[in-house]
Amino acid sequence: MSLRNRRMETEWLFLEALADANRTTLASIIRSSDEFRILMRQSPAWVGKGSERQIKTEHTLRFVFPRYYPTLPLEGYFVRPISHINVDPVSGFICLWKNYQPTQTIVDAILITRAMMAWKAANWDPEHRIQQAECSELPMPSLTIPTSCLPLQTWQKSRRRLSSDLDNPTNESDFAFLDTE
Numbered sequence: 001m002s003l004r005n006r007r008m009e010t011e012w013l014f015l016e017a018l019a020d021a022n023r024t025t026l027a028s029i030i031r032s033s034d035e036f037r038i039l040m041r042q043s044p045a046w047v048g049k050g051s052e053r054q055i056k057t058e059h060t061l062r063f064v065f066p067r068y069y070p071t072l073p074l075e076g077y078f079v080r081p082i083s084h085i086n087v088d089p090v091s092g093f094i095c096l097w098k099n100y101q102p103t104q105t106i107v108d109a110i111l112i113t114r115a116m117m118a119w120k121a122a123n124w125d126p127e128h129r130i131q132q133a134e135c136s137e138l139p140m141p142s143l144t145i146p147t148s149c150l151p152l153q154t155w156q157k158s159r160r161r162l163s164s165d166l167d168n169p170t171n172e173s174d175f176a177f178l179d180t181e
Contacts, residue, residue: 004069011065011074011106012036014149018107021144026110035064036106045117046083046135053083055138059117062092063109073100076109083133084116086123095128107149114140 001009012031015038019026028039038061047056060079066072078092086095096112097104115121118140123129 004065004067007070008065015106015110017146017148018110018143021146025141025143035062037062038110040114042141043114043117044138044140046119046133046138047080048083049089049133053135056080056082061113063106070102073097073104074106074109076113082117083131083135084119084122085129085131085133086116087130089131089133093130095123095130098123098125098128105149107145111143114143 019029025042027041030037040059044055044057062077064075076094076096081087081089081092118138119135
C-alpha cells in the first residue's frame, strides 16, 4: 500500500471518529477513491452577493486528495460556494493552507474551514484573496474532538488561536491553533 493510500485510510478513520462524536453537525460522510464528501449542518456561513447575501447553515464540502498527498495538501471545495475572501465564488475552492505541513489532517481542514465559515479566520495576503467579500462574524457551535483525532505531531511553538468556537477546554486540541513560527 502506498504512503498516500495509508494516509488516506488514516484520514478516513479520523473523519469517522470526528463524525461519530459530532453526528448533528457532520450529518453525512462519504468516501470515494480520491475525495471525502461531508454534509455539514449547524454551521452558519454567508452565501450570495450584495443584497442577496444570507446565512445558510447546511453545506456540502468535498475534500480532495491529490496524487502526491501528503506531500501536496488536500484541497477543500464548497459545493455551493460561500462568501469569503479565501473561497473561489465559482468553483468553491477553499484556500485552506498558508503554510501547509504534511502533519496536518482532515480534522485540521475541517476546523479551519469552520473558522473561515464563521469569519473567524481569513488569509489577507494578496495571493490568497480569491474574492472581494467581507462579512460579519457568525457564532459557530463547538465540535467535540475525540482523542483518536489528536494531531499526528504536537507542536509546542508560539501559537495563535485559529478560532474561538471551541469555548469548552475539553473540546480544544492542537487543531484550534496555528503555529506562528
